[in-house]
Amino acid sequence: MIILVLNTGSSSVKYQVINPEEKKALAKGVVERIGMAGAVLTHKVLGGEEIKLAGEILDHKMAIEYVLSILLSKNHGVIKSRDEITAVGHRVVHGGEAFSASVLISEDVMTEMRKCIDYAPLHNPSNLKGINAAKQLLPNVPHVVVFDTAFHQSMPKHAFLYGLPYVLYKRHGIRRYGFHGSSHRFVGDRAAELVGKPKEELNIITCHLGNGCSMAAIEKGRSVDTSMGFTPLEGLLMGTRSGDIDPAIVLQIMSKEDLSLNDATTMLNKHSGLQGISGLSSDMREIEEEYKSNERARIAHDIFTYRIKKYIGAYAAAMGGVDVVVFTGGIGENSSMVRKKSTEGLEFFGLKIDDAKNTSNGSDEKLISTDESKVKCYVIPTNEELVIALDTMEIVNNLKKESK
Ligand code: ADP
Numbered sequence: 172m173i174i175l176v177l178n179t180g181s182s183s184v185k186y187q188v189i190n191p192e193e194k195k196a197l198a199k200g201v202v203e204r205i206g207m208a209g210a211v212l213t214h215k216v217l218g219g220e221e222i223k224l225a226g227e228i229l230d231h232k233m234a235i236e237y238v239l240s241i242l243l244s245k246n247h248g249v250i251k252s253r254d255e256i257t258a259v260g261h262r263v264v265h266g267g268e269a270f271s272a273s274v275l276i277s278e279d280v281m282t283e284m285r286k287c288i289d290y291a292p293l294h295n296p297s298n299l300k301g302i303n304a305a306k307q308l309l310p311n312v313p314h315v316v317v318f319d320t321a322f323h324q325s326m327p328k329h330a331f332l333y334g335l336p337y338v339l340y341k342r343h344g345i346r347r348y349g350f351h352g353s354s355h356r357f358v359g360d361r362a363a364e365l366v367g368k369p370k371e372e373l374n375i376i377t378c379h380l381g382n383g384c385s386m387a388a389i390e391k392g393r394s395v396d397t398s399m400g401f402t403p404l405e406g407l408l409m410g411t412r413s414g415d416i417d418p419a420i421v422l423q424i425m426s427k428e429d430l431s432l433n434d435a436t437t438m439l440n441k442h443s444g445l446q447g448i449s450g451l452s453s454d455m456r457e458i459e460e461e462y463k464s465n466e467r468a469r470i471a472h473d474i475f476t477y478r479i480k481k482y483i484g485a486y487a488a489a490m491g492g493v494d495v496v497v498f499t500g501g502i503g504e505n506s507s508m509v510r511k512k513s514t515e516g517l518e519f520f521g522l523k524i525d526d527a528k529n530t531s532n533g534s535d536e537k538l539i540s541t542d543e544s545k546v547k548c549y550v551i552p553t554n555e556e557l558v559i560a561l562d563t564m565e566i567v568n569n570l571k572k573e574s575k
Contacts, residue, residue, distance in 0.1 A: 179301025260563035266318030322352030349397035410453030521545030
């Protein structure tokens with residue numbers, strides 16, 4: 172079986188061709204600068220060289236056509252005809268309360284997804300453009316949608332409601348949704364496999380630390396809390412996003428600095444976080460390089476790891492204990508310093524990192540807690556595209572069974 176996984180942004184289309192039965196990516200790439208000068212396709216076949224192809228790519232449909240032609244090409248392709256693609260799996264950021272699992276795309280599903288545009292005005296419209304374009308180009312295969320929010324739909328009301336007038340939840344859907352759901356689900360499931368126990372017997376805390384950062388409390392296989400909220404701005408400190416702040420600060424700054432709504436949104440999302448505090452960079456590698464010599468880089472790093480530790484404590488309390496902590500994402504997989512500082516002092520509840528295991532090279536899957544540590548701590552590389560391919564395969568297989 173071959174699944175084409177698509178992740179469409181406002182000016183980009185990321186893709187992977189995956190054989191889900193073998194859990195193997197055959198090719199991957201990205202089309203960038205769609206609709207702009209200098210549009211380019213970067214493509215890589217498993218085990219091959221990365222190639223770049225410039226072209227005039229005016230919209231998402233042209234971008235996906237371009238992707239299909241390279242996938243079919245003699246020198247850089249991985250399929251011989253479009254018919255080899257069994258199904259397409261699409262990533263969509265926001266599924267609101269309508270979707271708690273991945274689904275086959277139908278007209279009704281499209282209508283529900285359009286209703287979620289209000290919640291993710293920057294992401295959902297591009298995601299939908301990608302779906303429409305792909306359906307036109309590959310009309311005879313099932314298209315499946317996988318939502319970043321779906322995994323967290325199991326949160327109880329006391330975790331997802333804010334202390335705001337209840338009518339705002341009813342009228343505008345103001346509540347915590349949470350994001351990175353596919354990643355939290357993937358590394359949580361994998362952690363249970365590594366521990367060798369059914370996930371229904373484990374309390375797991377997952378830390379997805381990339382440019383965007385979030386944590387989840389996964390109790391017996393179900394997400395019961397997560398740090399991102401109504402939007403991906405809440406919670407941990409991130410590359411350029413503030414994470415948790417007192418909401419009154421926004422009102423105060425808007426008045427003192429004469430900021431418009433747009434300015435305030437940009438400040439919180441683009442000029443805050445590691446970037447805003449350090450004044451140096453949103454990239455964790457640069458922050459760590461300057462940690463010893465630059466005070467603001469040090470403070471940025473300290474805030475980053477302190478907040479992770481606070482959430483580990485909060486989620487352990489919320490679940491009445493924790494068995495496993497998992498680190499993933501670009502920072503979680505690569506920074507031994509972040510992992511160490513975020514878990515230092517947690518020996519009191521049975522979590523102790525083994526320094527040698529933690530600093531061993533590579534970002535591969537590894538256990539980094541000591542043999543005596545009651546709470547196990549793992550680094551597990553995430554693979555959101557594989558989750559999309561596996562969910563798509565499951566839905567395709569169910570369709571086959573139903574049609575028999
Ligand atoms: P995205 O959320 O955009 O998918 P990634 O998961 O790739 O991002 O994570 C990007 C972050 O990972 C950046 O802050 C980058 O600095 C960090 N990172 C990557 N490699 C390392 C490393 N070796 N040490 C510390 N941070 C790293």
